[in-house]
Amino acid sequence: MATENLSPALHAPASSRPYAKAKPGYGKRCAPDQRPPRNDDFALLPERERYIAGYVDRLPDGAAMDIKSLAKNLPLYGQMAVAGALKALGVAGHLRHVRCLAGGGDQIRWVTRTFWSRTAHDNEWWDAFLTAEGSGSAPEAVAIASAAVASASSAEAETPSPSLSPSPSGSLAPSTAPPESAPAAPADLAVPQQRTPESAQEQHSPAYLALAQLGRSEPRLTLSATDCAVLEGLAGAWLARGVNTDYLTHALTSGLPDRVDTPVGFIRRRLVDKIPPRLPAAPTPSAPGIHGRRLMVECTECGAPGRPEALPDGLCLPCRTPAPEIDSDTAPNSALGEPLAERDIRALVGNLRDLLRVD
Template sequence: MATEDLSSALPSPAHPLASPGYGKRGTPDQPPLRRDTFAHLPLRARYLAGFIDALPERAAMDAKTLAKEQPLYGQAAVRSALNELSLAGHLRRVRRISETGAENGTTRWVFHTYWSRTARSDEWWTRLLDGDVPEPQSEAPGTPAPQPAALPPGRSEAYRTLAQLGLRDPRLTLSAADCAALEDLAAAWLAREPAPYNLTHTLTTGLPSTVHSPRAFVARRLRDKLPPERPRLASAPHPAERHRNLVECTECGTPGRPEAIPDGLCRACHPINARTDALTWPVTE
């Protein structure tokens, strides 16, 4: 059931991007997607989680767009599912002061929806939004932490992404030998842009009507469209910068410090006993 839900929720390559300063933002320390990654969620939230997880960085994340881009749920149902994902620890809506605005002496806010494939605690989100990137996951007390899906021996994420290209577009079907020959090029890409969806999107968009040599075509695109190396951001901002980030209530948009909006919902929107009723699955810090 979970497998069917996830596969049916895959977005199209045409999903709109948000305006600069808006949209989806990934989080660090993400394990590979498993068939049961979102099995702990209610059906509606599970479906939307699979859909959101496959979206690229900066994808539009407002309820209106999400409702339009998938076939099963309207805006009201999408808003309810987003609340469920926030309660579960997968999602936070955030506004922060733009560096551009600060340099000009004005206050300009930008808005992001942070997404975590792994359910996170409020403490984890607070640390992340304050610029303190959490360490890799340790097993939560008393509960087994989900383990990443094992790849066949010697097979990397890069190899798997290449092997699945033919499922997205038959014109780019590669053999095992092709995948092995291109694995290093794809790994170099993922080292700079660690989102397999973005790699797949780049390789499969704007194809000619006929691809005579998929291996040569993919190799050329991997070289020509390799993302630039980006400098790493500082792990923690200066203390004076720590209050530049505000969490928005997923339901009504009320802003506040992370600790004032538990589970990403303000007190007025937070359901009674939400932690007891909704968070019955492992949440790691």
């Protein structure tokens, strides 16, 4: 019996064929929302694109997606053909080249990845996906949330259920009686109210505690509880400007005179005169990159980076705009308007030197 051939194109190499593996962080990344593989996934594409798409679809995540590596493992096509096929697959909605930040701390670097989708998507879907990928709201957050839900459900499943006891009618009913090991307390037995000591109820600020400790480190600056409460606001202004209690204690106890008649007045004067300046807030360090973006799409043709919405079909504006056709018969070959074959090369070079000569 004759078997109908649904795809006249050549079959892509098997997945067991050796492939080039990209560096850690680079290479192929599978996009979500893909249907299961079928024999007619790329039936609408031309023969070359169908062959290369079948090979790329079988590559695992992390495989090299640069033109040289693909052309080395595809014997039927060279680098120019592979580059043209990748551009066509990007226009068809199967792939996008992106440049994103990877790593952490001082090891942040830009890496190039290729997001591949067996199912073709339009520009709106790619823009939404890449924007969410760049903002960090991605499938990792969904996976963490689902894992938390699963752990919560498993913990709930491990909770022991109430025991069943036979009811008077003979059926099993959940037992609501308390266990024998925990007898109920008599209702008339009143539990006396526990009183908290007064020292535990008092909660003082760090400024108050620092002032109270001055007398123990320097007897000449011994303060009473009333004095600490009066000076607490001035000492709190120091801590509000970013200094700690050790800095405050050192500033108040250094360079003391031989005799301090009124410690409260002396400390008040120092708190007012030696208050530290208010430092400006440190700017939040932003991640390196263009405008702090963590993901930018690269043009499939020339590699120019940009926002996802600025590169529809994965192409920048110059690569999407066709070059104007020039009529070789009517267009002049130079400013002189003479054909190239009829020019005097030496005279032309001499004229160029005269134009470039600085007076």
